Amino acid sequence: MTSLPWVLIAASFLGADPANTPEPIRVLIVTGNDYPGHHWKETTPVLRTELEKDPRMFVRVIEDPEFLNSPALNQYDVVVLHYMNWESPDPSSGAAESLRRFVAQGKGLVLLHFACGAWSDWSEFPNLAGRVWDKVNTHDPRGPFEVKIVKPDHPICRGLKAFQTDDELYTCLTGTRPIEVLATAHSKVKDEDHPMAFVLNYEKGRVFQTPLGHDTKAITLAGQLIRRGTIWAAGRDIKPLPK
Numbered sequence: 001m002t003s004l005p006w007v008l009i010a011a012s013f014l015g016a017d018p019a020n021t022p023e024p025i026r027v028l029i030v031t032g033n034d035y036p037g038h039h040w041k042e043t044t045p046v047l048r049t050e051l052e053k054d055p056r057m058f059v060r061v062i063e064d065p066e067f068l069n070s071p072a073l074n075q076y077d078v079v080v081l082h083y084m085n086w087e088s089p090d091p092s093s094g095a096a097e098s099l100r101r102f103v104a105q106g107k108g109l110v111l112l113h114f115a116c117g118a119w120s121d122w123s124e125f126p127n128l129a130g131r132v133w134d135k136v137n138t139h140d141p142r143g144p145f146e147v148k149i150v151k152p153d154h155p156i157c158r159g160l161k162a163f164q165t166d167d168e169l170y171t172c173l174t175g176t177r178p179i180e181v182l183a184t185a186h187s188k189v190k191d192e193d194h195p196m197a198f199v200l201n202y203e204k205g206r207v208f209q210t211p212l213g214h215d216t217k218a219i220t221l222a223g224q225l226i227r228r229g230t231i232w233a234a235g236r237d238i239k240p241l242p243k
Helices: 004-014 040-051 065-069 071-075 093-104 113-117 125-129 216-221 223-233
Strands: 025-030 057-062 078-081 108-112 143-149 163-167 180-187 192-202 205-210
Touching (some): 205 223
Antiparallel strands (some): 180 192, 192 205
């Protein structure tokens, strides 16, 4: 599928001349299953709203990960995993390999909150995700904490300041894959810093992960970071923040 239909759709929404309309960022949110304490039916619309605050974003939501095993996946620039198959079998090996190939060939992947615990029986998932749930630790008690930007020169973070959130501070990520940590928070339980946002390259593709985003409030408070991470994963320019 060529990019022209997306440009025409974008122009119709924005009331612009197609010739002058920026190429849209085509986002696929994969959801539909999670730990029972994560109410994906409530959080997914808020996540979509936060992403679409950048008018280049055109977001589709699917509730069946088997869509990943479809040639239609190639229409998208970035997949956002808002999904964790809690006490359910992993998606099929075909869906897994299709997602891996999608990223490896140059597209983007974003993992939000407990997506770090998805595909627990897929051996390549830790390499693709960078860090995954260790199945031992969890998080500090839900509450307020500060997210510090530790890589202010990275395109995702450029212009971002430390911010207060109200969320679950995950202390449960494990892995040996080299990652670039962009933001951290200090755990009161562990008395140490833990990554709140990081990136890695997977072959030709880009991966952004944040364990933030427990509920609608948490997604809104971290919305700018999530949006900018998604744009970066899609390989697109991030608009500078006002000084």
